[in-house]
Amino acid sequence: MQFNPMGSGVLKKLLGGLLLLPLMALAQPQVAASIKPVHSLVSGVMQGVGEPLLLVSGGASPHDYSLKPSEARAINQAHVVFWIGPELESFLLRPLDNAKNQVRAVALLDAPGMKLLPLREGGAWEPHSHGRDGHDRGQAADGDDDHGRARVADRDAHVWLDPVNAMAMVHQIVAVLGEVDAAHRADYQRNGAALIERLDQLNRQLATELAPVREQPYLVFHDAYHYFEQRYDLNAIGSVVVSAERRPGAKRVMEIQARIRDLQARCVFSEPQFQPALVETIIAGGPVRRGVLDPLGAELPPGPDAYFQLLQGLATSLRVCLSGA
């Protein structure tokens, strides 16, 4: 069945009143995705069937995001919302909870087969509180204890930065869309298989490309890359900020500078989601180079290729800066 954009408003209104209608009768499921890398994988699975809506676009960070009213409405009209989970997009906790009777929320952090890493503490890595504060605020406000605070605080949510985890995410996206929209199940399965093949190729290529710079020490802006470092056996020695929401003080800046000297870091990486002035201050007068790593793909056009461009971009930035090329 062909989706007709002119009729979508009417269709949604009709569906609002007819939620008990079997979902397999839909022309196209209304699907939303939280951040660009998730949106990209969902777009790839939905190719030829429809396009998901992206919630956090551009250079925004999911850590301190707040939904626009139009986005809140889009969530209420969606059949499925794919997100990482409360550890990352705490701004989605309440809207998804409010819409839980009509919207299927799929936290990909819980997808079968995901390799999860704990948040890092001690040594170079301080405990990093993404979404943790936001989540606690959410819990205090609505008294919902379903998520188990200890579990939420312990998992590193940046799972998409490992292509092997992306494969597990794709499997889950295919399974959920196939249930919600059985009429297109074969399309989702075919697209998913092609996507997994492509992710496998990407993974091999990045391993080859990063092998020569594996030993080179560097600092990242915030601790978003644990999964990427583990997958490619890289030598990151710390992060500039302790929390994605808080700016470090003068004492911390001096500690970082000492660490850069002691461990002879080659590069410090800033991120487009945060102010680079801090990184300039840290490296001022020293031999260390500055690079940029973007865990979300701020500048990338959304769509099936964005995920691949994002990971390739990380590898290229690391290789160029660390090899001194």
Ligand SMILES: [Zn+2]
């Ligand atoms: Zn982060």
